[in-house]
Amino acid sequence: MSALPMAQAQALASAALQAAGASPAMAEAAAQALVLAEAQGLASHGLSRVPQYAVHLRNGRANGQAEPVLRHRRGAALVVDAGGGLAFGACALAVREAIAAARELGVGFAGVVRSHHCGVLVDHLRPAVAAGMVGLAFGNSPAAMPAAGGKRPLFGTNPVAAAFPRAAHDPLLIDLSLSEVARGKLMVAAKEGRPIPLGWALDAQGQPTTDPQAGLAGSMLPIGAATSPKGAMLALIVELLATAVIGAQFGFEASSFFVDEGNQPGIGQAFLVIDPGALAGTAAYFARTEVLVAQMLADEGVRLAGARRLTLERQAAAQGLHIPEALLAQLRALAG
Structure with a gap:
């Protein structure tokens, strides 16, 4: 490791x-x-993605010269077109516009279409909590997970995120994929030659596997798939919110992020920003949130959502990132 x-x-x-x-x-x-993802200890969404993005840019799977634009708006609802480029600038524009709408109208809902992998979904909501607003986010991704009762990859791992501001305290940051684990964890395990636990993925024949390569070639399992269809149903909700509602591509229409060749995925992200001042009132919102947080912390062992990642982020800001030598060499070679 290098710092x-x-x-x-x-x-x-x-x-x-x-x-x-x-x-x-x-x-x-x-x-x-x-880098922010790496600092939070989220290696699967951190610098290991740079080589993947670089290949997609070179192969035309991502348009490196795209500029995100506001396609249309009606009231508090709007759509940003990422133009086939990397997602981050388009998501930032969408959240800025949603915040502006929420200031004016109480809520703002922004969709991003013709998009790409968006990294750590909750991080896009940080400007919302900085503005004292609640943020929710939804995203779809290339097909990796079956519908309830199925074996064929149909939905993406379809992350959901939420961010709740607190007065004079760190916000609550919640981020989860609707697969048992994020698919990026299989990518990291495959690179490191490590097996994965049973219950994470199926192989191409629909059989449980501990081989991350077989899992990447097969499908991810939804949350709680062993006992319930609830995870797959949640994935269906997110798939429709982040595609049909805003006009983006379904996961099964997008080539996998984990292959070099393929189409521009054209997937979607959706962001809902809510101004508590338009509902309970800002002061009441902050006061009631602290009542709940106090009750949570009164139970020994409870850790607030986002606390660990923010602690790691501050440590990285002070001490630097610890990057595997092989990855660092690869980044330096790509940078020329």
Whole structure:
């Protein structure tokens, strides 16, 4: 492992993405998000994604020169077009517009279409909590998970995120994929030659597997799939919110993120921003939130959502990121 300051890691990742064809703005937005994920201990969504994004940029699976634009708006609802580029700039624009709508109208709902992998979904909501607003986010991804009762990959792992501001305290940050684990964990295990636990994935024949490569070639299992269809039903809800409602591609219409060749995925992300001042009132919202948090912390062993990742992020800001030597060498080679 090598320790690298976050600013240097971000500059290296940005240079690698620009060398692959991303515009400076697109590369900077992506690099910042990936370094933030790495700092939070989320290696599956961190710098390990740079080589993947670079291949997609070179192969035309992501348009490195795309500029996100506001396609249309009606009232509190709007759609941002990512233009086939990396998702981060488009998601930032969507959240900014949703915050502006919420300030004016109490709520804002923004969809992002013609998009790509969006990294750690909850991180896109940080500007909302900084503005004292509640944020919810939904995203679909290339097909990796069967519908309830099925074996064929149909839905993505379809993350859901929420962010709740607190007065004078860290926000509550909630982020989960609707598969038993994020697919990126299989990617990391495959690179490191480690097996995965049973219950994470099925192989291409629909059989349980501990081989991450077989799982990547097969399908992920929804949350609680061994006992209930609830995880698959939640994935269906997110699939429709992030595609049919806003006009993005279904997961089964997108080539996997884990292959070099294929189409521009054209998937979607959706962000809902709510101003508590338009409902309970800002002061009442903050007061009631603290009542709940106090009750949670009164139970020994409870850890607040997002606390661990924010602690790790602060440690990384002070001490730097610990990056595997092989990955660091790969990033330096990509950066030229």
